[in-house]
Amino acid sequence: MDIGHRLRAIRKKRGLSQRELATRAGLTNGTISLIEQNKTSPSVASLKSLLDAIQVSMAEFFATIEETSQSKYFYTATEFTEIAPPEVSEGASQLLSLRQLGNAQDHALQILHERYAPGADTGPELLSHDAEEAGVIIRGTIEITVDDEVGTLGPGDGYLFNSRLPHRFRNTSDVECEIISACSPPSF
The missing domain is CATH 1.10.260.40 (lambda repressor-like DNA-binding domains)
Known part of the structure; x- marks a missing residue:
């Protein structure tokens, strides 16, 4: 895009x-x-x-155009929409990937497949948006700041919080972190 x-x-x-x-x-x-x-x-x-x-x-x-005449229920990996811009110089691999399943504008739930390279984060500014979000760490570890609380989660661990609270995600380890997350209503 x-x-x-x-x-x-x-x-x-x-x-x-x-x-x-x-x-x-x-x-x-x-x-x-x-x-x-x-x-x-x-x-x-x-x-x-x-x-x-x-x-x-x-x-x-980052909304994708879905066929309105026919409902779409299944998506291949190539049909996800990348909603995180690359934050690295030309020629380097992307540090952060947020891939959205389907067109979140048409649903009450936003599903993301997130990948954080070592050292990647959502930025120095804390995020805040009108929703709730939750996720499960698939591999690696992630440091999550929510309001004034910081936690480090690993494979199988999860999180659930009101997204209006200032928050940030940061991979402080030396291996990639992968998360499957949800946000409702879609606001991110």
Whole structure:
């Protein structure tokens, strides 16, 4: 997905200048320009701040088009939608992958297949959105901060919390972490 083009299109549709969006999101208009030109990729937290500033959810921003004439129940791995932008330099592998099952805009539940490379995190800013989320760690370990509490979870462990509480995910280990998670209603 062309994140920069999509962001620019939504910003213009809302009648916002780069400067207005930057002010609302707490970023510089130079940063907005670089993102829209795909010269830099925002962190998950920065992208969330941008989308909150234009009142668009992550699910809506990354929505895929599903066939409306016929319900779709099954998805191959290639049909998931990547909703986390790459946060690394050109030629390096992606540190964080958040793959969404189906079009969350059409459902009351958002399912994600998450992968965190060693050192990857959701960004220095804590996330907060209108939902509840839960997940089970499939492999590796993840450090999760929820409000002022920090926990490290491993394979088979899980979490469940109100997403309005400030939170962050961080892989502090030297192996990849994989999580299957859910968010209801879709707001991330």
